[in-house]
Amino acid sequence: MQGRLLIVDDEKALVLAIKGLLSKEGYQIETAYSGEEAVKLIESGSFHVVITDLSLGGITGLDVLARARAVDPDVAVIMITAYGSEKVAVEAMKRGAADYLPKPFDNDELRVVVRRVMETALLRRDHRRLLEQVQGSYGFESIVGTSPVMQRIFATIDKIADTDVTVLIRGDSGTGKELVANALHYWSPRRAKPVLAMNCAALNRELVESELFGHEKGAFTGAVTRREGKFEAAHGGTLFLDEVGDMPLETQAKLLRAIQEKEFERVGGNHPIKVDVRLLAATNHDLEQLVREGRFREDLYYRLRVVEVVIPPLAERREDIPLLVDHFLKLAAKRFNREPKPLDGAALRACLTHAWRGNVRELRSAVEQALLLASGPEITAADLLPGGVVERNASSERLQPVGFQPESRNGGAASTGPAGPADASATGAARGLSFREAKEQLVGDFERRFLLDALRRNGGNITRAAEEVGMYRQSFQQKMRELGITPDDAA
Numbered sequence: 001m002q003g004r005l006l007i008v009d010d011e012k013a014l015v016l017a018i019k020g021l022l023s024k025e026g027y028q029i030e031t032a033y034s035g036e037e038a039v040k041l042i043e044s045g046s047f048h049v050v051i052t053d054l055s056l057g058g059i060t061g062l063d064v065l066a067r068a069r070a071v072d073p074d075v076a077v078i079m080i081t082a083y084g085s086e087k088v089a090v091e092a093m094k095r096g097a098a099d100y101l102p103k104p105f106d107n108d109e110l111r112v113v114v115r116r117v118m119e120t121a122l123l124r125r126d127h128r129r130l131l132e133q134v135q136g137s138y139g140f141e142s143i144v145g146t147s148p149v150m151q152r153i154f155a156t157i158d159k160i161a162d163t164d165v166t167v168l169i170r171g172d173s174g175t176g177k178e179l180v181a182n183a184l185h186y187w188s189p190r191r192a193k194p195v196l197a198m199n200c201a202a203l204n205r206e207l208v209e210s211e212l213f214g215h216e217k218g219a220f221t222g223a224v225t226r227r228e229g230k231f232e233a234a235h236g237g238t239l240f241l242d243e244v245g246d247m248p249l250e251t252q253a254k255l256l257r258a259i260q261e262k263e264f265e266r267v268g269g270n271h272p273i274k275v276d277v278r279l280l281a282a283t284n285h286d287l288e289q290l291v292r293e294g295r296f297r298e299d300l301y302y303r304l305r306v307v308e309v310v311i312p313p314l315a316e317r318r319e320d321i322p323l324l325v326d327h328f329l330k331l332a333a334k335r336f337n338r339e340p341k342p343l344d345g346a347a348l349r350a351c352l353t354h355a356w357r358g359n360v361r362e363l364r365s366a367v368e369q370a371l372l373l374a375s376g377p378e379i380t381a382a383d384l385l386p387g388g389v390v391e392r393n394a395s396s397e398r399l400q401p402v403g404f405q406p407e408s409r410n411g412g413a414a415s416t417g418p419a420g421p422a423d424a425s426a427t428g429a430a431r432g433l434s435f436r437e438a439k440e441q442l443v444g445d446f447e448r449r450f451l452l453d454a455l456r457r458n459g460g461n462i463t464r465a466a467e468e469v470g471m472y473r474q475s476f477q478q479k480m481r482e483l484g485i486t487p488d489d490a491a
Contacts, residue, residue, distance in 0.1 A: 002026060002027075002028070002122075003027050003028070003048040003049065003118045003121065003122055004027070004028045004029075004030075004045070004046060004047045004048050004049075005022065005027040005028065005029045005030070005047065005048065005049050005050075005051065005114070005118070006029075006030050006031070006032065006038065006041060006042065006045075006047045006049070006050045006051070006052075007019055007022075007029060007030075007031045007032070007051050007052075008031075008032045008033075008034075008035070008037075008038040008050065008051065008052035008053065008056065008061070008064060009033070009052070009053040009056075009080065010033055010034060010053065010056055010057060011053070012033055014053075015031050015033065016031075018051065018110065019031060021107055021110065021111070022110075022111070022114060025111065025114070025115065027114075027118070030045070030047075034056060034057065034058070034059070035052075035056040035057065035058060035059025035060060035061070035063055035064050036058060036059050038050070038052065038056075038059070038064050039059060039063075039064065039067050042064070042067055042068050042071055042075075043067070043071055046072065047068070047072075047075055048074075048075065048076065048118060048121040048122060048125065049075070049076045049077070049078065049098075049114065049117055049118050049121055050064065050065075050068050050075060050076070050077045050078070051077075051078045051080065051114070052064045052065070052077065052078075052079060052080065053079075053080045054079050054080065054081045054082070054085060054088060054089070054092070055082065061079055061080075061092070062088075062091075062092060062095065064077070065077045065079070065092060065095060065096065065097055066095065069095075069096045074121065074124045074125050075121065076098035076117045076118070076120060076121040077092075077096070077097045077098055078097070078098055078099050078100065078101060078113060078114065078117055079092045079097050079099075079100040079101070080100070080101050080103060080105075081100055081101070081102050081103065082102075082103055085102070086102070089102070098117045098120070098121075099113050099116075099117055101113060142179050142182070142183070143176060143179050143180065143183060144320065144323050144324050144327045145317060145320040145323065145324075146319070146320065146323065147317040147319050147320050148482075149312050149316065149317055149478075150317060150320060153180070153309060153311065156307070156309055157180065157183050157184055157187065157309070158187075160184070160307055161183070161184050161187040161188045162187070162188055162189060163188075164278050165306050165307050166259070166278075166279045166280070166281070166303065166304055166305075166306045166307070167181075167184060167280050167281070167306070167307045167308070167309060168244075168281050168282070168283070168287075168304045168305040168306075168307070168308045168309070169181060169280065169281065169282040169283075169308075169309045169311065170282070170283060170284070170308065170309070170310045170311065170472060170474070171282075171284060171310065171311030171312070171313070171472075172284050172313045172359055173284050173358065173359065173361070174358045174359035174360055174361030174362055175311040175312070175313060175314070175359045175360060176311055176359075176360050177242070177282040177284075177311060178197065178240065178242065178282070180309055180311065181195070181197070181238075181240040181280045181282065182195065184238070184280060185237070185238040185240075185278075185280075188238070188278070190236065190237050190238055190278060193234075193235075193236040193237030193238075194233065194234055194236075194237040194238075195234070195237055195238040195239075195240060196230050196233055196234045196237070196238070196239055196240065197240040197242060198211055198212065198230050198239070198240070198241055198242065199242045199243055200241055200242065200243045200244050200245075200246050200247040201242075201243035201246035202243075204248075205248040205250060205251060206220060206267075208247060208248060208251050209250075209251050209254065209267050210223075210227065210229065210267050211229060211230055212229050212230055212231055212251065212254075212255065212258075212264075213229040213231055213232075213254065213258070213264045213265065213266050213267060214226070214227050214228045214229030214231075214232055214266040214267065215227050215229075215266050215267035215268050215269075216266050216267065216268035216269045217268075218268065219266070219267045219268025219269075220267070220268070223267075223268065226266070227266075229264075229266065231258060231264055231273075231275050231277055232273060232275060234275075234277045235275050235276055235277060236276055236277075237277065237278070238277070238278045238279075238280060239277050239278070239279055239280070240280045240281070240282070241255075241279065241280070241281045241282070242281075242282050243282070243283060243284070243285075244281040244282065244283050244304065245283040245284075245285030245287055245290055245296060246285070249295070249296075249297065252296065252297045252300050253297065253300075255300065256297065256299060256300045256303060258275075259279060259300075259303050260303070262274060262275060262276065262277075263275065279304070281304045286467075286472075287301055287305075288301075288473075308474065310472055310474045310475055310478075312475055313356075313359050313470075314356045314359045314360055314363065315355065315356060316471075316475065318352055321351050321352055321363070322348065322351070322352075324360060324363055324364075325343060325348070325351055325363070325367055328363065328364045328367040328368065329341070329367055329371060332367060332368045332371045332372075333371065335368075336368075336371065336372060338371055338372070340371070341371060341374055341377065341378055341379050342378055342379070343378065343379045343384070344378040344379065344380055344381075346380060346381040347370075347378070347379050347380050347381045347383065347384045349381075350381040350384055350385055351363070351384065354385060366384050366385060367384070369383075370383040370384045444483065447479065447483060448483045448485065450469075451465070451469075451476070451479060451480060451483065451485055452485060452489060452490055454466075454468055454469050455485075455487065455489070455490035456490045459490075460487045460488075460490045460491065462476060462477060462480075462487065
């Protein structure tokens with residue numbers, strides 16, 4: 001068996017005897033004849049198991065145990081104790097020792113204990129490595145963005161990940177709601193337990209309940225055996241309910257009870273089952289409107305929305321697009337075993353101006369396709385968007401080809417078109433500023449005018465204004481706060 005082993009004892013003959021016996025098991029073995037020597041080796045090396053005598057003179061076996069556990073919490077320590085030291089051995093176990101061997105011990109006993117402890121230590125190390133890989137794939141690193149709105153989302157995840165609070169994640173399709181759910185799970189104390197996802201829109205009422213709560217044999221036609229549901233399977237971990245706004249009303253009532261009571265009954269059963277599950281939910285629907293229409297329970301809405309995370313569409317965080325493109329190019333190159341190719345200037349401009357109605361998901365698909373099909377050394381706009389590049393006209397919400405310049409009434413090109421020349425006054429205001437400062441100023445001025453116009457058209461009603469421009473009310477309000485806009489400004 002592979003594994004690194006350290007043997008510590010001030011009796012050289014005993015150390016050599018143990019080493020000779022265990023070297024036949026295939027371990028990589030180092031030795032130390034004092035506590036001080038052991039601590040130096042532990043701090044400079046990486047061991048899976050440490051076997052140490054309890055009595056070592058200056059630095060004791062308990063000191064070696066404490067230092068080993070401080071350096072690496074996954075290291076397993078076996079204590080060798082003299083006759084009559086059982087109380088100290090028990091204290092060592094309380095402090096984290098994996099096992100102890102009282103002297104005298106026979107060879108078979110030593111081999112069995114070391115083999116068992118080594119197997120556990122190797123499994124624990126592999127499990128931790130797997131968790132680190134999973135956290136890299138599903139944690140903060142998988143959610144790319146430096147825009148202010150994404151930084152706020154990261155801060156929220158950081159604040160609530162280690163709690164059991166129920167979170168409602170909102171956003172359009174393709175914005176990354178499941179990535180946020182995974183980050184909340186894998187940065188929580190539940191990370192070693194399962195995170196299970198269920199799409200509530202994909203199943204009818206009977207199947208939704210069976211999927212959530214399981215069913216007993218004979219509960220309905222086709223239920224030939226008892227089946228465990230997602231709630232039961234996620235015990236100790238996290239359950240992510242995607243598209244929760246599409247859940248049937250009858251199932252909503254049962255879900256509410258499961259959240260409140262932390263128990264449920266299988267379909268066709270009559271015995272309550274207790275569970276410990278953290279619930280995360282996501283939707284792209286306007287749940288407030290569904291509540292008003294009687295299609296979503298208000299009490300469930302408030303149970304799910306203890307904390308709310310709103311993910312903006314890609315059009316509202318275009319400054320993140322270059323980062324996302326670079327991220328997806330690297331992932332695709334690794335996945336498809338291709339050399340990464342850069343985007344030429346036109347392709348990057350196309351990325352920044354394209355509507356991306358499918359949000360991050362659409363962008364990733366376009367990047368992967370471009371990397372596979374591009375024939376030149378760089379990815380062109382035609383490789384990236386073979387169907388044509390479109391740009392969102394913010395004032396009309398219509399999609400227009402890049403370079404389109406709407407004609408003015410006198411037949412000339414209008415100066416306010418998406419690709420038209422910059423407004424003269426805006427250019428003047430930007431003089432003397434860096435490119436970044438000028439861009440931020442112009443974008444801020446545009447956003448303020450745009451939101452104020454929407455509010456004025458809707459008589460200051462934030463809900464109607466948000467619906468008109470295709471934003472969530474919460475996102476609209478957040479943007480108003482950032483820009484210092486109040487409903488009175490629209491009067």
